[in-house]
């Protein structure tokens with residue numbers, strides 16, 4: 181009997197997790213024009229404007245045009261921003277409207293909650309990433325040299341930002357506070373990460389500073405997947421990205437387990 | 445086994461504030477229809493939050509269907525359906541989508557028959573595919589009730605489910621909840637409509653400032669104090685006040701009586717004082733009187 185009971189419990193836990201994951205996916209998919217279409221469009225605009233202006237003037241690696249160089253950076257930028265937006269906006273909306281209570285009342289464990297929110301963020305990050313790739317590829321003729329690296333970096337980066345979004349969404353009590361995260365953390369780190377330039381184009385001091393920016397490694401790692409060459413070794417990028425993911429996951433899990441700002 | 449067991453639970457939200465719950469102990473048996481009454485701020489919602497795991501008690505412990513709400517929280521929450529007091533909803537979904545999601549959280553799938561029954565019983569059948577945003581306040585309240593029932597929990601707690609709900613649904617809601625109670629579901633209810641509690645609840649706890657000040661069957665509570673109320677309309681109401689009456693409007697005076705047998709002697713005394721009676725009513729015991737009396741004394 182106890183065994184049967186625990187089996188029933190684990191099957192109900194699995195359905196609970198899948199339901200929450202499905203709900204989080206539906207939440208962004210129902211407004212897909214905003215959550216997937218819009219970021220793809222803005223990446224396309226960046227690509228058209230920057231690439232047209234700079235293509236003939238700047239070369240980064242041999243045989244890589246500027247617009248080709250830009251494409252992976254834009255893809256990663258879109259993945260990062262959208263994975264973050266998915267968890268953080270879902271949580272803050274649920275908190276402000278109060279409907280988070282339905283999840284808190286349910287038997288869904290904090291581990292399942294973390295997994296469901298983060299996986300939905302990964303899915304949105306990847307969808308947007310694929311969308312940007314699909315519009316960028318015919319424009320820039322960018323090819324993928326090492327698909328596995330591309331996949332690994334896209335996955336890890338979206339997981340990292342999904343988890344960071346959980347932290348931001350739980351910590352913030354209001355939308356303004358969430359905007360602080362966006363404007364003072366995500367945006368500067370993105371702009372100073374080498375989306376638009378290679379590190380080697382910077383003065384030495386700023387090159388050093390960039391090495392402390394985790395976003396730089398995620399973008400550089402993704403570039404390696406596209407071109408087979410990058411500013412630093414993909415293994416270093418992988419290590420830094422994975423370490424950040426572990427750290428952020430640990431913090432998010434602790435917050436969920438303790439009920440920080442969710443349960444009184 | 446108790447459906448709900450609360451053992452010496454105290455809760456203080458902030459170190460500076462007073463206790464929202466103070467040393468509350470309570471057993472509710474399976475199949476009971478239980479009322480939790482008390483004025484605003486008495487701690488009813490806090491007690492429910494402890495049971496639901498939304499709030500951690502500062503001291504003491506609680507269990508639902510034998511499962512500790514902290515240690516075995518998954519089983520405890522599986523056993524529980526809560527209608528929250530706040531009118532909250534998810535604007536992204538339709539009513540039916542919401543109920544499917546709700547059941548899914550609890551590991552229940554493919555229960556369309558049950559969802560249809562809930563929708564019909566709560567008068568929501570024609571709103572099944574309406575978006576939550578498009579519902580009126582009372583309709584949203586009905587959806588809250590439906591959500592609590594989606595996984596057919598053995599224990600159902602309703603925190604003021606009838607606030608802002610029209611007469612017809614109140615009737616329908618109580619019929620449905622009564623029906624669930626007959627089928628063995630344990631029901632716990634808070635309400636400020638005391639006549640509702642009187643009509644429905646087998647047992648009642650009254651809370652005041654975080655403490656239980658009365659806990660008894662509804663019947664015993666009703667007969668604890670003066671259980672009947674004789675209302676008479678008099679030509680000279682002032683004269684009756686000396687006999688222990690309480691003045692009301694329009695010349696009505698109320699007398700609290702222990703037994704029906706006390707009516708005759710009272711009328712005799714009025715006659716003796718030469719106070720003609722113009723009109724007369726004998727009221728059954730009312731929970732509202734008892735409630736006020738208990739809150740006053742505690």
Ligand SMILES: Nc1ncnc2c1ncn2[C@@H]1O[C@H](COP(=O)(O)OP(=O)(O)OP(=O)(O)O)[C@@H](O)[C@H]1O
Pocket residue numbers: 444457458464482483484485486487488489490491529
């Ligand atoms: N999240 C909270 N933080 C701080 N204090 C709280 C919190 N929730 C409730 N309280 C306080 O705890 C006490 C009990 O509140 P509770 O909501 O349990 O009362 P209630 O009996 O449900 O009242 P009502 O009939 O108005 O719903 C009140 O003094 C209230 O101010």
Ligand SMILES: [Mg+2]
Pocket residue numbers: 488489490529603
């Ligand atoms: Mg309350």
